[in-house]
Amino acid sequence: MVFQExxxxxxxxxxxxxxxxxxxxxxxxxxxxxxxxxxxDALSVTDGKSSVMSMTPLAFSHFLREKGWEPILNISCRDRxxxxxxxxxxxxxxxxxxxxxxxxxxxxxxxDHPQAKPVFDLDSIQLLQAxxxxxxxxxxxxxxxxxxxxFFAGAxxxxxxxxxxxxxxxxxxxxxxxxxxARFFQTQPVFDLGAFERFMKRAxxxxxxxxxxxxxxxxVSMARFLNKNMPGVFVPEGLIDELGSAGDRVxxxxxxxxxxxxxxKGICRGVHFIPAGWEKTAPAIIEAxxx
Amino acid sequence: MISLEPRKSEDIIREMEKGKSAFLxxxxxxxxxxxxxGENQLQGIKKEMELRGVIFTGNLLVDGLCNKGLxxxxxxxKFRQIFxxxxxxxxxxxVGLQALGATVGRVVVPALRTLTVEGFEGLLGEKEPCRLxxxxxxxxxxxxxxxxxxxxGLLNGPCQGADQGRCEVDSKKACGWELIYDRLKxxxxxxxxxxxxxxxxxxxxLPLIRLRSSMALEMMKD
Numbered sequence: 001m002v003f004q005e006x007x008x009x010x011x012x013x014x015x016x017x018x019x020x021x022x023x024x025x026x027x028x029x030x031x032x033x034x035x036x037x038x039x040x041d042a043l044s045v046t047d048g049k050s051s052v053m054s055m056t057p058l059a060f061s062h063f064l065r066e067k068g069w070e071p072i073l074n075i076s077c078r079d080r081x082x083x084x085x086x087x088x089x090x091x092x093x094x095x096x097x098x099x100x101x102x103x104x105x106x107x108x109x110x111x112d113h114p115q116a117k118p119v120f121d122l123d124s125i126q127l128l129q130a131x132x133x134x135x136x137x138x139x140x141x142x143x144x145x146x147x148x149x150x151f152f153a154g155a156x157x158x159x160x161x162x163x164x165x166x167x168x169x170x171x172x173x174x175x176x177x178x179x180x181x182a183r184f185f186q187t188q189p190v191f192d193l194g195a196f197e198r199f200m201k202r203a204x205x206x207x208x209x210x211x212x213x214x215x216x217x218x219x220v221s222m223a224r225f226l227n228k229n230m231p232g233v234f235v236p237e238g239l240i241d242e243l244g245s246a247g248d249r250v251x252x253x254x255x256x257x258x259x260x261x262x263x264x265k266g267i268c269r270g271v272h273f274i275p276a277g278w279e280k281t282a283p284a285i286i287e288a289x290x291x
Numbered sequence: 292m293i294s295l296e297p298r299k300s301e302d303i304i305r306e307m308e309k310g311k312s313a314f315l316x317x318x319x320x321x322x323x324x325x326x327x328x329g330e331n332q333l334q335g336i337k338k339e340m341e342l343r344g345v346i347f348t349g350n351l352l353v354d355g356l357c358n359k360g361l362x363x364x365x366x367x368x369k370f371r372q373i374f375x376x377x378x379x380x381x382x383x384x385x386v387g388l389q390a391l392g393a394t395v396g397r398v399v400v401p402a403l404r405t406l407t408v409e410g411f412e413g414l415l416g417e418k419e420p421c422r423l424x425x426x427x428x429x430x431x432x433x434x435x436x437x438x439x440x441x442x443x444g445l446l447n448g449p450c451q452g453a454d455q456g457r458c459e460v461d462s463k464k465a466c467g468w469e470l471i472y473d474r475l476k477x478x479x480x481x482x483x484x485x486x487x488x489x490x491x492x493x494x495x496x497l498p499l500i501r502l503r504s505s506m507a508l509e510m511m512k513d
Contacts, residue, residue, distance in 0.1 A: 082490060104450040107442060107460045118443065125447040126490045140490065158451035165469040165476075166453055172484045173448035180487070188451060231454040 003042040003070050003099055004152040007184055007209050012291060013270035015211060016040040019049055020060035030067055032279050039286050043069050044101060047076040051111025058088055062095045073097050078105030081121035082140050089134055093149030101154045101186060102127045124155055128180035155182040158232035159199035171202060178206045186272045188232040189215035191239055193263045200267050209269035216257045216278050216285060220244045258288035293325035293384050295403045300339055306400050306430055307378060314376040315350035318383040327383050336382055336402055348376040356387030362394040385421040392434020396478055399434060401427045424491055431483045433474030440467025446488035
């Protein structure tokens with residue numbers, strides 16, 4: 001059963017973030033993801049995450065498929081204009097990639113090529129519309145395609161932003177994304193289950209499954225860093241204290257993430273796991289969550 | 292020189308609130324710099340729009356709509372007529388539109404397209420809040436242009452990068468979309484956020500290409 005079917009049947013799904021390698025060698029990264037074999041439903045392949053240049057997720061998704069994985073191709077509006085975006089989507093369809101996740105993308109100045117020209121020719125909603133158009137057999141220039149792609153398209157939402165305006169805008173934009181063809185959502189990392197549940201009360205009306213991101217807290221300093229630097233991510237003090245006072249920090253962190261995943265099971269339709277360098281520890285977290 | 296041209300009547304009608312009256316406001320412009328058309332343009336557009344069923348509660352010509360102080364004084368003169376209409380149709384450049392939008396606090400629909408700014412580099416500073424896209428969204432964004440106030444130029448709402456209302460690109464600046472939200476909320480028009488903005492027509496945006504092609508046309512005539 002593929003990712004789309006699992007979501008549609010109401011299974012609680014788990015996806016995992018994979019960053020393509022910085023370099024032409026794919027073997028090492030393909031080996032690293034093997035720890036997730038049999039443990040996740042799909043691998044979400046990032047597109048220049050945090051504006052750091054790495055291999056195109058289109059190529060890496062193809063290699064993952066060859067190894068029997070189901071990829072979710074992330075596609076960002078930052079680096080490509082409407083011609084290139086559509087071209088990549090057609091290529092993805094021809095390679096058999098079915099799932100795409102549309103993101104706006106961080107600004108180029110945030111990454112390792114701050115001199116780059118940011119594109120943003122389309123925004124995420126316009127890109128979802130472009131996907132619908134391609135699926136209908138036409139490109140954005142209203143030219144007829146030979147062979148229509150068929151995608152399972154998703155988008156992202158930030159459920160716990162820190163101003164009223166930002167939250168209302170996220171909900172409006174989420175609704176527009178649904179109207180533009182988003183059929184699942186992936187969120188920013190969630191730590192505060194209460195706040196996330198309040199968001200879901202309002203977002204569940206859209207009738208589109210939401211996968212909450214889960215990021216293991218590796219240390220107190222990481223938690224403080226997230227609170228200070230990562231928009232839309234809030235780690236409650238209680239969790240920071242719990243980690244700070246633990247004898248075995250890794251064990252405490254594994255248990256904490258597993259607890260969050262179990263809590264999310266009653267609130268949304270799945271989780272998107274971000275290993276953030278903890279590929280070796282990740283299986284323990286997923287096991288501990290006992291999904 | 293700012294070059295302006297009238298928008299198509301059907302585009303204007305589409306953006307105006309149906310069945311609701313409007314107040315028509317024109318601009319005299321500034322000799323040798325811009326020509327929004329003054330009284331003649333105002334009468335022409337009034338006639339054209341009335342033929343299409345638009346009812347105006349009144350009209351007014353202002354010397355320079357880009358001057359907020361002047362806008363406030365002028366609006367006071369026609370206070371009653373303006374506030375009987377839920378919307379204004381403004382015959383001005385997009386700088387004038389933004390100044391008017393900030394002053395009047397209600398829907399301002401543009402009657403002109405701002406196409407190019409040529410030859411006044413010394414006068415027009417970096418702060419000019421118009422990207423000259425020729426396809427104005429100001430009526431839907433509370434008079435604040437998302438192309439200017441959002442570094443990513445997102446047309447359908449913010450990204451997820453704002454923190455405490457500050458932009459991810461420059462934390463000294465406010466998130467443009469949160470500014471738009473606050474303005475629309477104040478005006479009781481949050482529903483405008485639900486509008487789907489089509490991708491920009493960049494063939495309308497690049498003034499240099501337009502200039503080059505019009506020069507090429509001129510040369511072909513010789």
